[in-house]
Amino acid sequence: MKKIKPILILCMILLTGLPVSAHTYSIIPYPKSLIPQEGEYIFKNGQKISFPTEISEVAKEFICRIKTVTGINLVTISESKKADISFTLQKNMANEAYKLHITPTHITIQASTPAGFFYAIQSLYQLMPPEISVNKRTESVNVWNAPCVQIDDEPRFAYRGMMLDVARYFMPKEYVLEFIDRLAAQKINTFHFHLTEDQGWRIEIKKYPKLTSVGATRPYTMVGYKTFHAPIIPDNTVHQGYYTQDDIREIVAYAQKRFVTIIPEIELPGHSSAAVAAYPELSCGIKNRYEVVKTFGIFDNVFCPNEKTFRFLEDVFSEVAALFPGTYIHIGGDECPKTAWKQCSHCQGLMKKLNLRDENQLQSYFIHEVEKIVNRQGKQIIGWDEILDGGLAPNATVMSWRGEKGGIEAAKSGHSVIMMPNADTYLNYYQEDPEYAPIGSGSFLPIEQVYSYEPIPAQMNDRDKKYVLGMEAALWTPYMKNPDVVDYYMYPRFYAVAEVAWTPAEAKNYTDFLARIRKQYARLDLQQVKACRNYFDAYIDGAFNKRTRKFEVRITGMIPGSEIRYTTDGHIPTLASNVYSNPIVLHKNTTIKAAIFTPDGNITGKITEKNFVVNKATGKSYICNVPYRFKPDNPGAKDYSKFNFCGLTNGIKGYLNHVHPWVAIRPTTITEITIDLEKQEQFSSIRYSVLNGYGQEAVAPQETWIEISDDNNNFKEIAHRNFTYHIENKWQIFEHNFTFAPQKARYVKIKLKNGYLPHKLGGFPVPEEKEGSLGMIFIDEVEIN
Template sequence: MKKLLYVALAWLLLAACAKEKKPVDPADFHIIPKPASLTPGTEVLDWDNKKIAIIARTADEKNVGNLLAEFLKTKNLNATVTEFSDDADKIAFYTAEDPALGNEGYTLVVDEKGVSLTAAAGAGLFYGIQTLLQLIPENGKTVPYVTITDQPRFAYRGLHLDVSRHMFPPDFIKKYIDLLAHHKFNRFHWHLTEDQGWRIEIKKYPKLQEIAAYRKETVIGHARDADPKNPKDFDGKRYGGYYTQEEVKDIIKYAADRYVTIIPEIEMPGHALAALSAYPELGCTGGPYQAATTFGVFDDVFCAGKEETFTFLEGVLDEVITLFPSKYIHIGGDECPKDKWEVCPHCKKRMKAENRKNTHELQSYFIQRIEKYINSKDRQIIGWDEILEGGLAPNATVMSWRGEEGGIAAARQNHDVIMTPTGWCYFDYYQDTTSENEPLAIGGYLPVSKVYSYEPIPAVLTADEAKHILGVQANLWTEYIPTPEHVEYMMYPRACAMAEVAWTAKENRNYEDFLTRLDTHFKHLDAWDVHYAKHLQHAADSTVSKK
C-alpha cells in the first residue's frame, strides 16, 4: 500500500512540475536586429557531445550550410553538411517560396525534432543562421526551443567604408563584411578613390598604381589646426597602396557567399587630386598636381570640357564594371568646387556647345553623360545628393547625405533614394563626449541613442513617394581613422543600432529593449574580437554637449 502511495505521489509531483513549466519570456531572446515575430518554447536542444547533421541539397543551402558548419566548429560543435539524415540532432534547410517573406525572409523552428530553417532563397537562409548563431550562448552548446518568422523592412541596408584616406588590408575588409552580414546588412559601399589616394588597380592606366595610389605624407592631428607650410604639422612618411584586381575579385566572391553586394565608388568630377597627380592632362590647368596630404575639399577637379576626361573615366569604368556585378556603380558627384571650371576655356566651350547656363548645369551634363555610358553597360548610377544640382540624371538613384532634403526632392521626382543623412548616419562623428580617451574624430556628435532613433522615411512624403526610399546606410569616412581597430571602434555598437533601423519594423523598435539585448550582444562582439567602444556599455545614451 505504501509503495502505491509513493508512486501516486511521484506522479502528482511530476504533473505539478509539468504544469509549472512555462514558455520562456520573449524578452529573454537577445537577438539583433530584432525579429518580426518570436514565439518561445519551454525546452532546449542540447548539442553537447553530439554530431550535428546540416541537411542541405541546393547550391544555396550547401553554401549556407558550410558557413554554419565553420562557425559551429569554433564553438567546438561537430557539424557536417549532408543531403540526408534521420538524426534528431540536425539542422535542416528548406527552400520554398513564401510571398510574405520575400527573398530575404525566413522561418526558423527549434524543437524536439532539431532545427528547421525555411526561406525562398539563399539570402533568407543566411539571415536565418545569423539568428540561430545568436541563440547559442557564448559558453554553451544549447539552443532554446523557439519559432521565429522574420523579414527585413528595407531592401537596401548598407554600410560604407572609405579606404582612400586610410587603407586597410584585404583580410580586414573580409572581417568588415562578416560583421555587417551577421547584422543582416546586404550592401557594402566601398569608397575606392579620393584626393588622398586611388585604391583600385586599373590595368589600362598603370600610373594610377605607380603614382595616384600614394601621397608623400599625412597631416598630423586635425587638418583644421595644421599649417600647410609647416613641415612639423606633417609626418613626412609616404603612405598608400592599392587593391589588385585579383584581391578585388576575391573580396567580391567572399561578399557574395554572404549575400552581400559590393557597390564600388569611383569619385567624379571632384575629389580627383590623386588621379590628376598621375594624369595631369585631365585637370583644367594641366597641373602639376599631387595627392592631397591633408583633408578637406580641393579646387582641382576633373575638367568637364576635355574629351580626354571622359575617355579616361570610361576606360576606368569598363574595368570596374567587369569586376563588380553590382547593378549600381557609385560615381560620387559630391563637393565639386566650380572655381576652375568658371575660368577654364575648355569648360566654357563645353557650356556653350551644350547650352548650359552655368557650372551647376555643366556638372549635370557631366553626370548625365557618365550615366548614359553606365546605362549602356546595363548598370545604373548612384550619386550623392549634389547630383540634383543643375538637373538630375534621368535614371539616377540619390544618396541623401546633407540632411534629408535631397532625398525628399529626389523621391518627389520619382527617383529612388537611399537615406544617409549626417545627423544620424555618419559614424566618423564622435560617439561619446565623456571620455578623455575618445580618439580624434572629424567633428559632430552621434551617440547610439540618436542612431537608433532614426526614421528613414520622411513624414512629409506621400505613400507613393515613400516607395522610392529603398533603405538606409551608415558611412565611415577615415580621415582620422588609420587602423582596423579604430574602424571597429567607430562602427560598433552604432552599427548594431543601424542594423535594427534598417531591418526591424518601426512598430517593433524600442530603445530600452534594444539596450537590454545589446548587453548580451557585447559578448558576441567579444567572441569575434571586435574592438568596439566598450566604455559605451554603460554610456550608450550619453547626452552631454557636443565636442
C-alpha cells in the same frame, strides 16, 4: 536564467508591446516576430541534418563552422528522412525572409532563397554561446545550446548598406574581408566600397597604371584634425596601398558567399586629386603641379569635362564594371568646387555651346555623360544628392546625405533613393565625449540618435515612399589611420544601423536593444574587435535647470538597470560611494567622478570624470553684437542637452580636442558680449578662456575691457588689459583673469578687440585670401564670482 512560462511571456508581450527576455534572445537586428518557447536545444555529436541541394553551400558552411568551433559532427542525411536539424524550401516566402523554429528536439529553418537560410543561421548563431563567432576550436564551452523560440522574420528594407572609406586611409584586404563578415552577421546586404579620393586611388586599373603607382601614395599626412594646425604639421609617414584586380575578385567572391553586394565608388568630378596627380591632362590645367593631397577637406583639383576625361572614364568604368557584378556603380558627385571650371576656357566655351546657365548645370552635364558611360557597361549609377543640382540624370539613384531634402526631392521626381542623412548615419562622428575620444570628424552622434532614425521621412506621401530603397551608414576615414580606430567608431552604433534597416518600426524598443548589446560585446571581445566601450561607462552631463533655477548634473548609463555610483570630492567611486538616483544639485565648482557597478561590486567600464564650474553667470543668458559662427545653445532651452555643445554659461569649460564647447564669433573690430545676471549681483572677479588656432581662423584678442550696468544702456568700465601671447602653430588655450574691488551690477559686458590672422601661413587650412584679415573670437565659459 530562471525560465518563464510561455503563457506568462506572451501576456507580457501583449501588455507592454515590448520584445522580451533580451538576455536569452539577444538577436540584432531584432526579428519581425519572436515568440519565446520553453526549454533549449543542445547540439550533440551525430545529430542529423538535411537540406535541399539548392542551398547546399549555405548548409555546408554551417556544418563546417559547427565542426570547427565546437568539435561536434553533424551528419548529413536525405531530405526524405527525419532530421534533428532540417532546412526546408518554402517557395512562397519573400526573398530574404526566413522562419526559425527551435524546440528541445529539433531545429527547423524555412526560406525560399539561400539568402533567407543564411540570415536564419546568423540569428541562430546569436542565440548560441558567443564563442561560436570565432572560427577556431574552443574548449571553454561545455554545452552548446540555443534557447527554444519561434521566429518569423523578414527585412523592412531591401537595401541595407554600410560604407567604408578606404581612400583616405587604405585598409588591408584582410580587414575588408573581416568587415564583410561583420556586415553579414547583422544582415547588412550592401557594402559601399569608397575606393578613390583626393588622398588616394585604391583600385588597380590596368590601362592607367599611374593611378596606383602615383595616385595611391602620399609622402605624409597632416597631424590632427583638419583645422588644428596652421601651417599644417606633417606626420612624416608615407601612406600608400591599393587593391589589385585579383584582390578585388577575391573580396567580391567572399562577399557573394555572404549575400553582400559590393557597390564600388569612383569619385567624380570632384575629390579627384589623386587621379589628376597621376594624369594631369585630365584637369583644367589651372595649377602648375598636381599631387595627391596630404590634408583633408575640399579641393579644386577636379576633372575637366572634355573628351580626354570621358575617354579615361570610359576605360576606367569598363574595368570596374567587369570586377563588380552588382547593378550599381557609385560615381560620387558631391563637393565639387567650380573654381577650375570658371577659369577654364574649354569649360566656359562648352557652357556657351550647350547653352548652360552656370557651372552647376555643367556638373549636371558631366553626370549625364558619366551615366551614359556606366549604362553602356550594363550598370546604373548612384550619386550623392548634389547630382540633383542642375538637373538629375535620367536613371540615377540618389543617396541623400545632406539631410533628407535631396531624397524627398528625388522621390518626387520618380527616382530611387537611399537615405543616408549625415546627422543620423555618419559613424565617423563622435559617439562619446570628444574631450576623451580619438579624433573624429567633428559632430556628435550618440547611439540613441542612430537608433531613433526613421528612414521614411514623415512628409513623404505614399506614392513617394515606394522610391526609398532603404538606408545606409558611413565610416569616413580622414582620422582613422588603422582598422582599430575604424572599429572604435563603428561599434556599438553599427548595431543600431542594422536594426533600423531590418526591423519593423513597431518592433523596435531602445531599452531592449541596449540589453541585447551586452551579449554582442562578448562576441566582439572574442573577435578582438577594438570597439568603443562607452556602453559600460557612466555618462555625466550638466546644465542649468531653468525651471528649478539650479545647476544640475545627471548621470546615465546604457546598461539597463545598471547601478551608478559617484563622488563629488575627487575620489574614485567605490561600493561605499553614493548611488545615483536623482539629479545632483551643484552650488560651486565640482568634479564629478562616476562608474557603473555590477551586482558583485565590480566596475563595468572606466571611471568617467567631468569638471563643472558654477558661479553667478551659470545658466544666464547673453547676447553678442555680431553673428556667431558656431551658434551656442540657448541657455535653459533644454534641461539636459545629452552633449554639451558650445555655450558661455553652461558650466563646461572648453578644451583642445574639439571646437564644440567654444562660442565662435564672426570677425569684427570689437566683439561685445553682454551677460544678463537677471538681478543685481556682487562680484569681484571675472574669468574666461579664449582659443587661438589659425586653422579655425581663431585669434586670441589683443585687448579686453570689462564694463557693468544696471539698465543695459549706461555702462561703466571696471577693468582693462592688453594681451600678448606666445603663439605656436597649433590650438592653444589662453586664460584671462580679472580681479577688482567688489562691484554690484545686473549686466556685465566683455569687450574684446579682435586680432589678425598672420601672413605666410603656408596656405591650407587657412585660405590665402584670409591671411592678414581679422580673425574670429573663440571664447568659453565666463565665470563671475
